[in-house]
Amino acid sequence: MSIMPNDIETRLLEAAPAGIQFRAATDDKSVATAWCTLASSDNLLSVGLLLKRMGARLSTITVFQPKAAAVPKPKEGEEPLPLPTFLGGTPQDGKTYEIDYHFDIDGDTLTVTAHVAAGGSIDSLTPLYRAADWPERELMELYALVVRDHPNPQRLFIDPSIDNAVFERLIPYSTLVNSAASKSIWEKIMAQTGAPS
Amino acid sequence: MSNFTIPVGPLHVALEEPMYFRIDVHGETVNNVTITAGHVHRGVEYLITKRNVFQNVVLTERICSLCSNSHPQAYSMAIEQIAGIRIPARAEYLRAIADEIKRVASHLFNVGVLAHLVGFESLFMHVMEVRERMQDVKESIFGNRMDIGANTIGGVRYDIDPERIGYLREQLAALVPEVDEIIEIYRTDSSILRRTRGIGVLSYDDAIDCGVVGPVARAAGIEYDVRVKAPYAAYDRLDVPVHVLKDGDVWSRAMIRLMEARTAIDLIHQCLDGLPDGPTVAMDERPAIPPGEAIAKCEAPRGELIYYVRMTDSPKPERVKWRVPSFLNWDALGIMLRQAKVSDIAIIVNSIDPCISCTER
Known part of the structure; x- marks a missing residue:
């Protein structure tokens, strides 16, 4: 009902x-x-x-x-x-x-x-609803949206070394996994073993 | 006594999945807990907007294994709302059966791990053996032990004939005394009670404040179950008792899960008794999904699972957002662990039945 x-x-x-x-x-x-x-x-x-x-x-x-x-x-x-x-x-x-x-x-x-x-911002609901804490922290890392007066605006899932707004940018998989494409792997291998003759 | 910091995780024997806890302790007592998440963040919410509506039924089933049936179910319910599809009555009952089979297996798994964590290894192995019966049921009926692929947009992808109904009833009949015996052990065994009564308490007020759901909420006195408060599938025609306890401790959470596993068996019988004839899907061909938005909720083993879907004129969703029950329950862990003993940390963490792949997506 x-x-x-x-x-x-x-x-x-x-x-x-x-x-x-x-x-x-x-x-x-x-x-x-x-x-x-x-x-x-x-x-x-x-x-x-x-x-x-x-x-x-x-x-x-x-x-x-x-x-x-x-x-x-x-x-x-x-x-x-x-x-x-x-x-x-x-x-x-x-x-x-x-x-x-x-x-x-x-x-x-x-x-x-x-x-x-x-470029705008929105008030935090966390002071009213504790359950807003994690969702607001997550939205700040997925988008460039600012949540005003969030009591603990720390990163939730995404590592602090990665820029925020990941849902607004195309992130190549190779960058995400930090191997920066196979080219750099080969460059590294060649630096160690010498370029092929 | 001195203060020091204990790191637990991200990889730890007590955790099946990676999560990092920084625990500040004073002597043997926990002062503060900081949770660092994100070790299995896979960006599934981004990926889902790159696939079409139908491919996403498969993708959502792979967000998590223990509640793998709840994800495609809630997702399909949201899409059905947008498209105005009413699923056949038989499909509603079959959805409830799949839901409850998964619930029995999921709850027994968590309660079994609790026995392992309190050092009661023979009980752990016994509960897992009992759970194995439900794994066999899943394999026999759905062809798979975890991702059962029961749901599709407009209905279900499986059906049960009288022979399978007979097999299912037979297995449930064998399960009842086994589950009843396990409930009695958890209710009375001193080694279980000593490690779980009064441990990891979440009060009613804190539970309301944190917005926790599922067995964690019901063990703290909150009478909320999506199957009753916002019925879906066949639940409006089933008699669903909601189990509630007041103490909010590890034991109460385990008992709620055990009682719900027992109730789930009764619910499957109710479904089999009332299973209507008819088709299992609403239409023969894939329907066109118009623009629109919808909310769908279901009671996953860990509690309320909510899906929001926004469709535009593209076959790919513009946005799909879901919140798994563990997402809210994690935060309450900070309260449960406050003033806990170091030796109880793993037991308390397990008591929210955490699902990390679900939480981080």
Whole structure:
């Protein structure tokens, strides 16, 4: 049975005065799934606080860069069309980060979505939800997104010697495994044994 | 008494997989633990966006071996939601059967390792021998002992005829007294109790704070089981008892797993009793997956496994994110190990049933 409160949309809007986009659905097993997009990522903390008071548990955080919106080429003499934006005006340029916070409310799932333009930052939810600690540390190493006021912004999985934002860069396998391609291995062998005659 | 630092791992006899613990101790007592992860980080979340929807069923099964059935199941559930596919009733029951068979084997494995860590080697070997029956079941029904390949988008890839149902019931009937006996040993044996009661305690409040899931949460008094709170597959038609204990210690976690292994046997019987006729997949051809996003959850042996999938107009997902139960349970380890004795470290680490390949992906 779904336990998501009926007035959740109203409560979310109160916590996020910049505006929200909300939709919810219940499946044939009565499990509810709701999606709330914030117009401003600055409202994240107050929404997080509201959900904390409702007894929500933070399941996890997803981050990615949605691909750029397709804009038709302008005809000759016409001004290029502006890029479409996400709710709140963040451009759909392929660089903007979408951050999805998946909350569990006794079995139902509410996903709160915030958009942050490239080079931007977002508040840490870790002071409110201890379970945000590891996901936020992980997202900082996978993307160049900065989490403000994270209490322990250490690397989680990726070695500190590797630059961050690994999901934003193509890393050749040979670089990743530190053998820097077979060429350098042969150069090393030849340095030891001498070049073939 | 002096303070010193003990390194445990990344390779250690008590860990099947690599993880590094830096443990600050005062005499024999743990003061602080720092966990350094990442030794088996494989970038699977990146790789999954480079393969198409159907190839990823195979890839997700290889994230982890002990909960290898839960990954493709949750992933398939998310894709089915996006595509609006309703899987046939028989497939729902077969998914639950596969889930519970894996749960019995996974829980017995963890509880067996606990016996090994407390030095009760004959019990360790006995539990592993009992678990072997479930390994044989997996091999006989699915053709494989770990990655059973049961799920596909739109249903399941296996079916059971009356002969196999008879074999499965026979094996379960033999397993019941064996599991009951093991439960009694863990409940009463003094060498188990001495090393596990009151050890590695995680209180209810800390468990809520850390957001732990699965047997770790239920052993600390949190009555949360995805099979009941957010039913999937056939679980809305099954009677699923949720086992909860209050003490939050190593023993409680082991007992929850044992009781759940026992319950899983009953759930398989319930599924076999109610197994409807009909197809095992929703469609004959591979469906087109439209753009969309979905969340899917299931109760893996270690607790809630959640998948988020975003599809665009490409056959490859734009993003797939999953959070395994161990990911949250690791953090709670810092609390469980606080003021623990050095000799209990391995027992406490094992008590969260850690899965490192799962955690790091």
